Amino acid sequence: MQYIAFDAHKHYTLASVARPDGGVIREERIEHKRGALQAFLARCERGSPVALETIGNWYWIVDGIEAAGCVPRLVHARKAKLMMGEINKTDRLDVRGLNRLQRNGTLPTVWIPPGELRDQRDLPRTRMVLVRQRTQLKNRLHATLGKYALHDFEISDVFGVRGQALLRGRLELLPPHTGYASRQLLKHIQELGNQIREFEERIRTTFQPTADGR
Numbered sequence: 001m002q003y004i005a006f007d008a009h010k011h012y013t014l015a016s017v018a019r020p021d022g023g024v025i026r027e028e029r030i031e032h033k034r035g036a037l038q039a040f041l042a043r044c045e046r047g048s049p050v051a052l053e054t055i056g057n058w059y060w061i062v063d064g065i066e067a068a069g070c071v072p073r074l075v076h077a078r079k080a081k082l083m084m085g086e087i088n089k090t091d092r093l094d095v096r097g098l099n100r101l102q103r104n105g106t107l108p109t110v111w112i113p114p115g116e117l118r119d120q121r122d123l124p125r126t127r128m129v130l131v132r133q134r135t136q137l138k139n140r141l142h143a144t145l146g147k148y149a150l151h152d153f154e155i156s157d158v159f160g161v162r163g164q165a166l167l168r169g170r171l172e173l174l175p176p177h178t179g180y181a182s183r184q185l186l187k188h189i190q191e192l193g194n195q196i197r198e199f200e201e202r203i204r205t206t207f208q209p210t211a212d213g214r
Contacts, residue, residue: 001046004070005040005098007091008055013037016095017044022103027092037061041068051098051107055076059118072112079108120206127199134192141185148174159189 002025007014017025030036041050046069052061053075065072071193075098077170083106084097088132101107113121138159139185145151150170 003044003099003102004044004048004050005095005102006037006050006052006061007094007098008052008057008061009091010057012059014091014095014100015040016092017102018096018099020103021195022100024096027095037064038068041065041070043179044068044070047071049073049102051075051102053080053094054110062112063115066115073102073107073109074112076108076110083108092151094185123199123203123206127196127203130192130199134189137185137192141182142188144174144178144182144185147171148178150174159193 001020003018003020005016005018005157010088013030013032014027015030016027019025028040030040032038041064049071050065051073052058052065054077058074062072062074078190079103081097083101084094105202121184150173153163154162157163171179173179174182
């Protein structure tokens with residue numbers, strides 16, 4: 001078995017391959033081109049562990065490691081840095097340090113969800129982004145109404161079915177350009193609401209409830 005470590009960046013990865021006794025077999029800079037990581041790993045022993053820090057683009061790198069027949073090990077970056085104790089940080093020191101932790105059995109790893117789950121997670125995450133955007137637009141619209149003393153409503157949810165007519169009436173009382181801008185905000189809020197409902201329906205059909213109903 002060999003020990004492999006990746007220090008991945010946006011456009012390239014520095015890879016280090018070591019023997020169980022710590023001897024470095026080779027180190028290579030791999031440009032991020034389709035199939036490049038798999039081509040590199042094809043020259044390594046199948047089943048070898050590959051240490052990779054939790055960076056933003058680790059999904060496709062893990063996919064490539066698995067496709068090459070190796071075992072990805074996702075590293076808790078902050079803990080690993082503390083354990084390696086390197087003062088002068090360089091790519092080469094990082095990969096050698098990760099392999100050192102692999103060899104002595106102390107590499108701090110985190111769970112890697114399977115590929116299907118990694119894909120499914122984009123549904124609730126994107127829904128959260130859309131909900132935040134909708135909330136920001138609602139707050140802006142409330143603030144605009146407040147500037148012109150039009151923010152007092154008799155119902156709690158002015159964006160609900162009952163509040164829509166009342167809200168549109170208040171928007172007509174705004175100055176022309178502010179009113180136009182506010183109507184555009186309302187249109188985007190409604191569009192986001194439709195998108196959120198579509199995501200929620202897809203989430204319901206994709207995920208199964210757990211035993212405790214959550």
